Amino acid sequence: MSTPLIGVSKSILKIKELINHVANTCLNVLITGETGVGKEVVAQSLYAESNRSTKNFVKINCAALPETLLESELYGYEKGAFTGAHKKRPGKFQTADKGVLFLDEIGDMPLALQSKMLHVLQSGEFSPLGSDHEFKTDVWVIAASNHNLEERISQKNFREDLFYRLNIIKIDIPPLRKRKEDISPLIEYYFRLYKSEYPDNHGSKPDSDTLAKLCDYSWPGNVRQLQNCIKKQMILNSWSKIFEELPKEPSENTSDIQTDEQQNGTLSSEDNEFGNHRSTIISEFVDLSTSSDKLFEDISLKKIKKLASNRVEKEVITFVLEKVGWNRSRAAKILKISYKTLLYKMTEFDIHPPVK
Amino acid sequence: MADPSRLLIVDDNEDILSTFYEFFNSMGYEVKTAIDGLAALKLLRDESLFFDCLITDLVMPNISGVGLISIVKKEYPHLKIIAMTGYGDQPGALASEAHADVVLFKPIDLFKIENKVSQLLNQNNDKPED
Numbered sequence: 276m277s278t279p280l281i282g283v284s285k286s287i288l289k290i291k292e293l294i295n296h297v298a299n300t301c302l303n304v305l306i307t308g309e310t311g312v313g314k315e316v317v318a319q320s321l322y323a324e325s326n327r328s329t330k331n332f333v334k335i336n337c338a339a340l341p342e343t344l345l346e347s348e349l350y351g352y353e354k355g356a357f358t359g360a361h362k363k364r365p366g367k368f369q370t371a372d373k374g375v376l377f378l379d380e381i382g383d384m385p386l387a388l389q390s391k392m393l394h395v396l397q398s399g400e401f402s403p404l405g406s407d408h409e410f411k412t413d414v415w416v417i418a419a420s421n422h423n424l425e426e427r428i429s430q431k432n433f434r435e436d437l438f439y440r441l442n443i444i445k446i447d448i449p450p451l452r453k454r455k456e457d458i459s460p461l462i463e464y465y466f467r468l469y470k471s472e473y474p475d476n477h478g479s480k481p482d483s484d485t486l487a488k489l490c491d492y493s494w495p496g497n498v499r500q501l502q503n504c505i506k507k508q509m510i511l512n513s514w515s516k517i518f519e520e521l522p523k524e525p526s527e528n529t530s531d532i533q534t535d536e537q538q539n540g541t542l543s544s545e546d547n548e549f550g551n552h553r554s555t556i557i558s559e560f561v562d563l564s565t566s567s568d569k570l571f572e573d574i575s576l577k578k579i580k581k582l583a584s585n586r587v588e589k590e591v592i593t594f595v596l597e598k599v600g601w602n603r604s605r606a607a608k609i610l611k612i613s614y615k616t617l618l619y620k621m622t623e624f625d626i627h628p629p630v631k
Numbered sequence: 632m633a634d635p636s637r638l639l640i641v642d643d644n645e646d647i648l649s650t651f652y653e654f655f656n657s658m659g660y661e662v663k664t665a666i667d668g669l670a671a672l673k674l675l676r677d678e679s680l681f682f683d684c685l686i687t688d689l690v691m692p693n694i695s696g697v698g699l700i701s702i703v704k705k706e707y708p709h710l711k712i713i714a715m716t717g718y719g720d721q722p723g724a725l726a727s728e729a730h731a732d733v734v735l736f737k738p739i740d741l742f743k744i745e746n747k748v749s750q751l752l753n754q755n756n757d758k759p760e761d
Contacts, residue, residue, distance in 0.1 A: 443694075
């Protein structure tokens with residue numbers, strides 16, 4: 276089930292009204308807003324209210340995949356299009372036919388793919404990698420970005436013509452700190468949601484003082500951050516602890532946290548060695564030099580786990596491939612993964628045999 | 632005398648909007664204005680109102696001029712459309728693609744726009760009724 280668009284602020288009500296007026300037009304939509312404001316929620320609402328809601332909603336994150344993989348994901352490929360293309364695979368444009376294609380983080384799409392995307396949007400046709408045929412596609416394109424695309428255009432990182440073609444309907448979602456009246460209904464919604472998901476948890480709702488404090492906070496991570504806080508409250512049941520753990524406001528954060536992380540002088544000498552060792556490991560996955568509130572936004576255990584396991588996987592795969600003289604089927608057998616998975620991982624981690 | 636022609640003028644710049652309003656009003660048109668695409672769409676969907684011609688800016692918040700033109704051409708095909716843009720070729724080209732009847736580049740002389748409006752509407756009147 277998708278999350279509904281929650282809010283009572285003027286801007287959210289206007290967005291709801293806009294969605295209601297344009298959901299059946301199938302005109303390209305560009306959704307902008309800071310990270311965590313709910314861009315995908317808006318895309319889902321557009322889809323749910325449209326006459327395409329019985330077809331597919333296909334999402335692709337343009338920032339998460341390397342260029343070549345993103346291209347084959349979007350357009351699909353024919354058997355034999357490239358090494359490892361053992362059978363034909365449909366792309367997202369095909370799976371989303373008659374439905375919605377949600378292009379998340381469009382601002383991070385590589386320039387070469389932007390021009391291909393422009394061609395598809397202009398002509399409504401695409402051709403899978405390795406195919407001579409152009410296929411008709413009827414997808415409703417909804418794109419989202421947390422970058423200021425006008426800025427990316429002036430830096431020559433984003434095509435102006437693609438921008439105007441996507442920007443037919445523009446939905447800008449303001450950050451949570453600019454619509455504080457939405458905080459209370461959001462808390463209400465997530466409390467009810469987590470309560471129904473985990474009936475054994477007994478976190479209490481905020482009282483009026485706590486609510487005032489929550490409304491005072493700047494929420495740099497927006498709705499997603501608030502949502503995480505409520506999830507935590509369900510388990511910890513201690514608002515004071517949650518406030519302690521919130522990244523400090525930019526105005527007051529300069530002294531305390533930064534000194535801790537930048538120099539270990541405040542640590543006792545015994546802790547020092549471990550502290551150093553620890554921050555060396557952590558710094559491999561998290562940029563410790565950023566300001567503390569930004570830093571705390573980045574320490575998602577799930578994300579770090581992924582990064583760490585990716586790194587180890589890459590090393591192990593390369594190690595085995597080298598040992599077997601880059602014989603991929605042997606390597607796949609040794610690693611106990613399928614041949615296809617190995618090829619996928621080699622592309623994902625950018626592992627190439629040495630050039631002879 | 633025939634009823635005055637009814638115009639809907641859309642621009643996110645309030646100064647432009649009031650200048651256009653004054654001008655077309657003084658030329659004998661019945662004028663409504665909207666500050667963005669959504670406001671315009673709401674007026675268009677208001678069943679008590681009728682329009683003969685839409686004059687719209689292209690780069691605007693929420694529903695862009697290009698979006699508005701596409702919707703209008705589909706839902707109100709009788710409406711004549713004049714698009715105006717100050718943002719270079721891209722939006723103008725998209726407006727033509729969306730079948731705007733006329734695309735003009737800013738700055739535009741008001742009399743020239745009025746001229747286009749009356750041309751478009753007369754063309755319309757010349758057609759036999761069916």
